[in-house]
Amino acid sequence: MATIAVDRLSSIIGQPFLSEWVLIDQAMIDAFAAATGDRQFIHVDPVRAAATPFGGTVAHGFLTLSLMPMLLDRSDMPRPEGVRMAVNYGCDTLRFVAPVRSGTRVRGRFTLLSLVERRPGVITQTVEFTVEIEGSDKPALVAEWIGQLFVQS
Numbered sequence: 001m002a003t004i005a006v007d008r009l010s011s012i013i014g015q016p017f018l019s020e021w022v023l024i025d026q027a028m029i030d031a032f033a034a035a036t037g038d039r040q041f042i043h044v045d046p047v048r049a050a051a052t053p054f055g056g057t058v059a060h061g062f063l064t065l066s067l068m069p070m071l072l073d074r075s076d077m078p079r080p081e082g083v084r085m086a087v088n089y090g091c092d093t094l095r096f097v098a099p100v101r102s103g104t105r106v107r108g109r110f111t112l113l114s115l116v117e118r119r120p121g122v123i124t125q126t127v128e129f130t131v132e133i134e135g136s137d138k139p140a141l142v143a144e145w146i147g148q149l150f151v152q153s
Contacts, residue, residue, distance in 0.1 A: 001078075001079060002076065002078040002079070003078055003079050003080070003081045004078040004079070004080055004081065005080070005081050005082075006080045006081060006082055006083065006123070006149070006151055009080055009112065009115055009123075009125075010115055012077075012078065012112050013112050013113065013114065013115070014111060014112070014113075015111065015112070016109055016110070016111045017075050017076050017077035017109070017110045017111070018075060018076060018107055018108070018109055018110075019071040019072070019074040019075035019076075019107045019108040019109075019110075020074045020075075020107060021105040021106070021107045021134055022067065022070070022071065022074065022105060022106055022107065023103070023104075023105050024059050024063075024064075024100050024102065024103070024104055024105070024106055025102060025103060026046070026057060026102045026103070028059075028063070029043055029044065029057060029058075029059050029060070029063065029102055030044055032059075032060055032062075032063040032066075033060070036060070036062070038060055038062075042054060042057065042058055043057055043058065043059070043060055044057065045057070046102075054099050054101065055101070056101055056102060056103075057101070057102040058099040058100060058101055058102065059099070059100040059101075059102070059140075061096040061141070064096070064100055064106070064131050064140050064141050065091075065094070065141060065143070067106070067108070067131065068108065068129055068145060071106075071107065071108030071110075071131070072108065072110060074108075075108055075110055077110050077112075080149060080151075082151050082152045083149045083150065083151055083152070084150050084151070084152045085150045086147050086148065086149050086150070087147060087148050087150075088145075088146075088147055089124065089146040089147055089148050090146050091143045091144060091145055091146065092126075092143070092144040092146065093142070093143060093144050094141070094142075094143040094144075095141065095142050095143070096140070096141055097138055097139050097140060097141060097142060098133060098136060098138040098139065098140050099140070100131075100133060100140045104133055104134065105133075105134040106131050106132060106133055106134065106140060107131070107132050107134070108129060108130070108131060108132075109128075109129070109130040109131075109132055110127050110128070110129055111127065111128040112125060112126075112127055113126040113127060113128050113144065114126045118148070120153070121150060121151045121152075121153050122148055122149070122150055122151070123148065123149040123151060124146060124147070124148050124149075125146070125147055125148075125149060126144055126145070126146050127144070127145045127146075127147070128142075128143075128144055128145075129141075129142070129143045129144070129145045130142050130143075
């Protein structure tokens with residue numbers, strides 16, 4: 001895993017980084033449904049879901065969103081050195097563009113958009129996050145992901 005000094009993070013603003021492809025299978029969808037209580041048939045009932053415009057079960061939009069940390073960990077985006085913790089601050093312009101069918105592979109595309117030092121040792125970063133669907137021109141999801149980096153002093 002590549003690393004980058006915190007004071008050099010601005011050098012990668014605008015540069016896209018990709019994760020490896022990850023399979024979204026029915027077991028993952030079912031586990032998410034069990035964890036969240038969202039058991040809508042389009043996610044968990046292959047027979048009923050086959051009769052919908054989706055043609056089969058689809059991942060929850062929030063399952064797709066929740067893949068951000070895993071996809072980031074499996075990406076080639078360099079990790080900033082000296083960060084003792086990173087926390088989510090929120091998302092701007094979050095859109096679920098296309099459904100992710102069970103059995104489909106997705107990957108993350110990450111582009112650092114901005115860095116703002118809020119106070120000494122605390123940096124707010126905004127990352128454009130896109131979940132791409134293998135074989136599709138349309139992404140599953142696009143968002144601006146905002147996080148805070150707490151840098152060791």
